[in-house]
Amino acid sequence: MALHGDLKDFELHDLFQLIQMSDRDGALHLKCVEGKGVIFFKDGKVTHAEMGGSKGTDAINILLAWKEGTFSFDVDEESSRVTIGQPVQNVILEAARQIDEWKKMEDVLPSIDVVVDFVEEPDVRDIELRPGEWKTLSFIDGEKSIKEIAGQLDMEYFDVAKIMYGLVGSGLIKVLKERKEGKRGKEKDKDKDISRKRRFFR
Numbered sequence: 001m002a003l004h005g006d007l008k009d010f011e012l013h014d015l016f017q018l019i020q021m022s023d024r025d026g027a028l029h030l031k032c033v034e035g036k037g038v039i040f041f042k043d044g045k046v047t048h049a050e051m052g053g054s055k056g057t058d059a060i061n062i063l064l065a066w067k068e069g070t071f072s073f074d075v076d077e078e079s080s081r082v083t084i085g086q087p088v089q090n091v092i093l094e095a096a097r098q099i100d101e102w103k104k105m106e107d108v109l110p111s112i113d114v115v116v117d118f119v120e121e122p123d124v125r126d127i128e129l130r131p132g133e134w135k136t137l138s139f140i141d142g143e144k145s146i147k148e149i150a151g152q153l154d155m156e157y158f159d160v161a162k163i164m165y166g167l168v169g170s171g172l173i174k175v176l177k178e179r180k181e182g183k184r185g186k187e188k189d190k191d192k193d194i195s196r197k198r199r200f201f202r
Contacts, residue, residue: 003073007032012064013092015071020044020088027077032069039063040079046091048081056083058157060095061102098158105165108175109146112157115176116164117142122172136163140173 003018007030015028019041030037030051037051037059049059084091118140129137139149150160167173 003071005071007066007069007071010071012066015073016046016088016092019073024073024075025078026073026075027079029072029074030063030066030069031071032066034066037063037066040077041088042078045087046084048079048083053151054157055081056156057091057094057098060084060091061098061158064095064099101162102158105161108165108168109161111178112147112150112161113145114178115143115145116140116168116173117176119171119174124172127170127172133163133167136160137167137172142176 003015012030019026019028023044025042026040028039028041030039035052037049039049039060040047046060049056049063051059051062054062086094136149136153139152144152146161146164147157150157153160164173168175
């Protein structure tokens with residue numbers, strides 16, 4: 001199946017369904033001014049996606065927002081990585097759900113480049129945390145961005161952002177700033193940082 005063209009003429013959802021109906025395995029390559037991306041299909045499922053440093057559902061969410069650029073489908077091209085492994089229709093529905101949730105969170109977390117830190121004197125009396133929230137808290141130091149924390153946890157940006165959104169709402173953490181790529185904030189006081197964390201982990 002020869003499939004290539006312009007994203008102005010085809011929405012990515014339509015391309016997904018076309019590939020599914022044709023029952024072909026391969027890789028959908030996408031290119032625009034923002035960069036390049038690729039989505040792999042096998043046995044009626046989306047198996048893996050990449051865009052820059054993003055992978056899996058995070059990459060799908062970025063690529064679905066592209067309205068300009070070019071695409072081409074290479075039949076039988078494979079990837080050994082499996083970061084999604086879901087039927088095409090499920091991937092489309094999940095991406096739509098996540099995009100809606102991102103819109104709800106963006107007033108608090110405008111991007112995954114924001115840095116978060118502990119609230120100085122939180123009221124923790126009536127707060128119960130799940131294991132994933134405790135683990136995420138252990139990576140917060142007032143310097144790392146959500147994107148960096150997600151990388152260290154080996155989790156998708158959306159999942160970590162959702163946890164952070166809940167922790168901000170609980171009054172445990174606060175958003176400091178949006179850090180520019182490649183720039184760090186001033187050196188932290190390590191003793192003070194350890195002291196703050198002990199309020200949660202004692």
